[in-house]
Amino acid sequence: MEDSYGYWICNLETVLVLLLLHLKGIFINKRSKGDRWLQYLTMITTKTYKGKFKTPDSDEWFNGTLIYDHERGSELEIFGSFNPFLFDRSTQPIIIGHTSEGKVTLIDNWYKKTKTTRDNVVIGTYQPNIILEGHNFKNIDEISFDKVIFQVFNLFEWIGKTGQKTDFKYYNSDEYSISYKAINDINFSLNNEIDGSITFDGPVSLGGKANKMELHEEAYVTLKYQKSKKLELIIKDIITFIDAITIFTNEQSYPTKITLKDSSLKKEKSKIEQQKLIHCNYQNSFYNSQHKTRNVGEFIVDFDDVESDFPALISKWFDLYETLDSVLLLFLKHFKDKYRFSSDKFMDTIRAVENFHRINFNNERIPQERFEELVNRILNDVNLDLKDSEWLAGRLQGNEPTLKNRLMELIKESDSTTIKNRVGKFKKFCWAVTSSRNYYTHYDQKLEGTAKKGSELFELTRTLRAILTLYILKEIGINYKDFSNNLRYHFG
Numbered sequence: 001m002e003d004s005y006g007y008w009i010c011n012l013e014t015v016l017v018l019l020l021l022h023l024k025g026i027f028i029n030k031r032s033k034g035d036r037w038l039q040y041l042t043m044i045t046t047k048t049y050k051g052k053f054k055t056p057d058s059d060e061w062f063n064g065t066l067i068y069d070h071e072r073g074s075e076l077e078i079f080g081s082f083n084p085f086l087f088d089r090s091t092q093p094i095i096i097g098h099t100s101e102g103k104v105t106l107i108d109n110w111y112k113k114t115k116t117t118r119d120n121v122v123i124g125t126y127q128p129n130i131i132l133e134g135h136n137f138k139n140i141d142e143i144s145f146d147k148v149i150f151q152v153f154n155l156f157e158w159i160g161k162t163g164q165k166t167d168f169k170y171y172n173s174d175e176y177s178i179s180y181k182a183i184n185d186i187n188f189s190l191n192n193e194i195d196g197s198i199t200f201d202g203p204v205s206l207g208g209k210a211n212k213m214e215l216h217e218e219a220y221v222t223l224k225y226q227k228s229k230k231l232e233l234i235i236k237d238i239i240t241f242i243d244a245i246t247i248f249t250n251e252q253s254y255p256t257k258i259t260l261k262d263s264s265l266k267k268e269k270s271k272i273e274q275q276k277l278i279h280c281n282y283q284n285s286f287y288n289s290q291h292k293t294r295n296v297g298e299f300i301v302d303f304d305d306v307e308s309d310f311p312a313l314i315s316k317w318f319d320l321y322e323t324l325d326s327v328l329l330l331f332l333k334h335f336k337d338k339y340r341f342s343s344d345k346f347m348d349t350i351r352a353v354e355n356f357h358r359i360n361f362n363n364e365r366i367p368q369e370r371f372e373e374l375v376n377r378i379l380n381d382v383n384l385d386l387k388d389s390e391w392l393a394g395r396l397q398g399n400e401p402t403l404k405n406r407l408m409e410l411i412k413e414s415d416s417t418t419i420k421n422r423v424g425k426f427k428k429f430c431w432a433v434t435s436s437r438n439y440y441t442h443y444d445q446k447l448e449g450t451a452k453k454g455s456e457l458f459e460l461t462r463t464l465r466a467i468l469t470l471y472i473l474k475e476i477g478i479n480y481k482d483f484s485n486n487l488r489y490h491f492g
Contacts, residue, residue: 051099056138073283074128081124096136105132133279144228145260156219188311195224248301252335254286305482357406404430422463466491
């Protein structure tokens with residue numbers, strides 16, 4: 001059923017064989033060979049752990065229940081308390097547990113409450129930030145790993161490849177075949193310190209009603225570190241990668257599964273030493289059930305257009321993430337709640353535009369030396385006491401371009417018909433942006449009449465986001481021709 005190239009082929013005869021195995025109690029779940037394909041726990045589920053818990057520096061265990069919910073977060077309720085004193089509200093850095101799901105480590109456990117029942121039973125409640133399943137870590141410094149494997153919402157859809165081949169004929173269902181061959185890995189390097197790859201799998205299972213047979217293709221991202229890295233930094237790397245997929249797909253992405261490994265963490269199974277798999281669950285602010293699965297034709301950047309350059313692009317993205325953090329923080333914030341709009345989104349977009357221009361364009365109206373010379377001349381020409389002179393000096397700090405000048409330069413340099421068509425008459429557009437910015441900054445009733453509201457403010461924000469999208473993609477190194485049509489589709 002499998003040849004040297006890794007194909008598996010099934011026809012009606014094969015299905016009958018698998019069915020017989022299933023009826024004998026053998027559930028088929030075939031996965032590709034090798035270390036890379038593992039049964040990762042999903043973060044997008046609710047899970048309950050029952051067991052006993054304690055802090056690393058204590059010998060006293062408390063029975064309790066830990067609940068992980070991907071939307072509401074985690075909550076640990078124990079019969080007892082790690083904060084026994086009345087006004088002790090301190091966070092517990094680590095709580096370890098022996099549970100129905102194995103050993104767990106809970107990180108950054110916020111104290112929520114303690115209550116005493118009528119029977120004088122003390123119940124303490126905590127909110128863990130992160131759950132690590134598979135090992136008990138004794139202190140924060142121990143929690144580091146040299147490898148992480150994770151799945152990303154919309155990544156497989158964005159890549160748009162399949163290992164399946166079929167010969168279905170709709171007019172004849174008497175005989176057909178399905179074949180699968182794993183998609184080639186996509187390898188990349190980050191900062192000369194991380195070996196990254198996107199790998200693919202096509203596990204097949206048989207079972208359920210009507211002899212159901214299922215082939216489910218998946219994509220995983222693996223980051224291998226030259227030396228062990230702290231968990232908080234690994235999560236930052238995961239988020240950085242996910243934010244790239246968010247921009248490329250124009251839809252908020254998020255991690256759906258995270259598994260961690262380190263060469264120092266071993267276990268013995270059937271007298272064979274193996275590396276432990278540490279499954280990570282935490283409530284992240286990216287997840288929202290309203291986020292949509294994107295398909296071909298709905299992306300800002302199509303993978304086919306950048307496939308050959310992807311290793312260089314993702315490496316450049318990781319570099320830009322540091323230099324453009326003040327821009328990206330505001331720009332990406334929009335996607336978390338994409339299908340709602342408020343004036344706050346307009347203001348965030350304005351700040352992102354100004355920050356981008358400040359970083360990448362000339363931020364001085366005149367040379368700084370000339371500006372300082374003019375300020376000193378003014379201060380010398382006016383006859384003021386020390387207090388008033390200091391006040392005036394504080395007011396003479398306006399050497400940065402105005403918002404209008406920043407917009408003018410960004411629009412002119414964009415060389416985009418889509419942007420220019422959305423902007424329309426430049427003076428009118430700039431007046432609408434600056435008037436609205438001034439009103440939503442100060443909420444001065446005198447400015448309210450000139451500020452855009454409702455759908456007009458929404459469209460103004462979309463135009464500004466189109467400008468930012470174009471420049472961010474260019475900064476990564478993507479040619480405008482590779483996304484100009486998609487930009488027009490989303491913003492035109």
